[in-house]
Each structure stands twice: as C-alpha cells, then as structure tokens.
Amino acid sequence: MLEFDEETHQALMDACLDDSTKIIRYMEEKEKQSRPYNLTMLILALISAIGGTVAAITGVMTYLSQLS
Secondary structure, eight states: OOOOOHHHHHHHHHHHSOHHHHHHHHHHHHHHHHHHHHHHHHHHHHHHHHHHHHHHHHHHHHHHHHHO
16 A cells, blocks of 8 residues: 655645635635634724714714804
8 A cells, every 4th residue: 555645645635626626725715814804894994984973973063062
C-alpha cells in the first residue's frame, strides 16, 4: 500500500476536485473572511442613522422653540 505525507495527500485530493467545487470552496472562505468587515459596517451604519435621527429631532425642537 502506498503511503503519502499529508502535503502530497492534500495535493492529490485537490487535483481530483472539479472546478465548481474549487470555486465554491473559495467563495465560502471569502465569505468567512468578510463577516467581521460586514458586521463592522453594519454597526457604523446604525450609529450614523441614530446620530442623524437625533440631529433631525434636535433641529426640529430648536426650530419650534424659536417660534414661541
């Protein structure tokens, strides 16, 4: 029986994969890498939206207080 080291075994297994499987694996790895970035952008967008809402309410309150 032939025995291969781990690196050779992995190279043979990768060579047996078809292109669609390689593309799917690549996309899954990229998705895992982009999750922290996407979460950070979501948090920053929420903070910006809350800040904009507070600024709009403050502006309306200031305008209404000047009318009276």
